[in-house]
Amino acid sequence: MQISLQFPKASPCTIKSFTTPSPPPHHGDVETPCCVSSIKIGTPWKKTMVDHGLSFARFSPAAPLSSKFRLAARVEDREISGEIQLPDALQAELMPKHVAVIMDGHGRWAENRGLPIQHGHNAGLENLKQLLLHCCKFGIGVLSVYAFSTENWKRTKEEIDFLMSGYECFIQYYVKDLILRHDLQFSVIGDKSRLPQSIRSTIASAEEAGKANSGTHFVMALSYSGQYDIVDASKKIASQVGSGKLRAEDIDESVFEQQLLTNVTKFPNPDLLIRTSGELRVSNFMLWQLAYAEFYFVDKLFPDFEEADFIEALSSFQQRKRRYGGRKK
Numbered sequence: 622m623q624i625s626l627q628f629p630k631a632s633p634c635t636i637k638s639f640t641t642p643s644p645p646p647h648h649g650d651v652e653t654p655c656c657v658s659s660i661k662i663g664t665p666w667k668k669t670m671v672d673h674g675l676s677f678a679r680f681s682p683a684a685p686l687s688s689k690f691r692l693a694a695r696v697e698d699r700e701i702s703g704e705i706q707l708p709d710a711l712q713a714e715l716m717p718k719h720v721a722v723i724m725d726g727h728g729r730w731a732e733n734r735g736l737p738i739q740h741g742h743n744a745g746l747e748n749l750k751q752l753l754l755h756c757c758k759f760g761i762g763v764l765s766v767y768a769f770s771t772e773n774w775k776r777t778k779e780e781i782d783f784l785m786s787g788y789e790c791f792i793q794y795y796v797k798d799l800i801l802r803h804d805l806q807f808s809v810i811g812d813k814s815r816l817p818q819s820i821r822s823t824i825a826s827a828e829e830a831g832k833a834n835s836g837t838h839f840v841m842a843l844s845y846s847g848q849y850d851i852v853d854a855s856k857k858i859a860s861q862v863g864s865g866k867l868r869a870e871d872i873d874e875s876v877f878e879q880q881l882l883t884n885v886t887k888f889p890n891p892d893l894l895i896r897t898s899g900e901l902r903v904s905n906f907m908l909w910q911l912a913y914a915e916f917y918f919v920d921k922l923f924p925d926f927e928e929a930d931f932i933e934a935l936s937s938f939q940q941r942k943r944r945y946g947g948r949k950k
């Protein structure tokens with residue numbers, strides 16, 4: 622679908638056009654966030670959009686739902702300058718290399734407002750963009766997020782379709798923008814064979830586009846579970862033993878770990894796991910990889926989890942004494 626917006630003649634600039642995914646994801650009166658990365662407008666584009674009542678980069682979850690389009694336009698250059706900007710509360714040498722997040726609480730967020738769950742997912746996706754920006758800004762090597770578990774296929778078709786089209790749009794327009802302009806690396810882990818074909822193509826092209834980058838690695842766990850990961854690795858090992866490539870007696874933790882989905886792209890295991898919404902469980906996320914992660918549980922629902930909360934989680938991590946089974950000092 623192609624939509625053209627024309628500002629009044631007196632306006633200093635024109636938004637030429639932008640496209641939404643085809644077919645446009647639309648469920649009742651709830652729209653999947655429309656992440657626009659290709660708007661070409663003149664200077665000063667930010668001021669112009671504000672003057673004309675258009676929001677960009679962040680839409681307010683509280684904004685009237687009747688608003689036709691929520692523009693989550695391209696990331697502003699000044700939001701990620703390329704330099705690491707660390708808040709005073711944090712010490713660079715104690716930063717986690719890999720932060721994993723279980724994004725929980727979207728249903729309750731919507732319910733608290735008397736809204737359908739899709740509104741919670743929209744607000745969560747919008748917040749995920751912010752979290753990703755914080756990670757780029759703080760120089761965090763890997764951000765992995767639990768976006769959809771193998772168990773989440775049990776949810777209603779309506780909710781699954783909504784989430785898949787939202788993620789597709791998010792990857793196509795937002796993640797790709799960060800890959801092209803801000804050195805982001807990108808991977809999806811999980812049972813991709815269960816994902817709709819269109820999102821698989823979008824994922825493949827985004828992964829390819831970020832292959833040579835060296836900035837923050839953004840990992841989405843989609844159709845993922847820790848048990849799936851372990852069973853999948855076991856099958857690969859069994860097949861290597863069956864074909865004579867590997868001797869059973871040579872299997873150890875390191876051989877096994879190499880076959881896990883997280884190792885395909887070679888990033889370290891999580892140092893810090895954050896779960897929002899007050900639930901105190903891992904719900905089948907990275908069961909092997911979290912062996913020595915520090916856990917941080919917070920009551921806030923994911924759509925409300927903001928920069929100050931993230932800094933607090935990182936600060937808590939920096940106060941932990943990690944022993945890996947060694948002696949207390």
Ligand SMILES: CC(C)=CCC/C(C)=C/CC/C(C)=C/COP(=O)(O)OP(=O)(O)O
Binds near residue numbers: 723768772
């Ligand atoms: C940003 C965004 C749009 C997120 C989408 C919302 C969504 C589907 C999140 C799922 C994250 C997840 C697998 C949490 C685990 O809880 P669980 O509810 O699967 O497991 P539990 O039943 O043990 O709590």
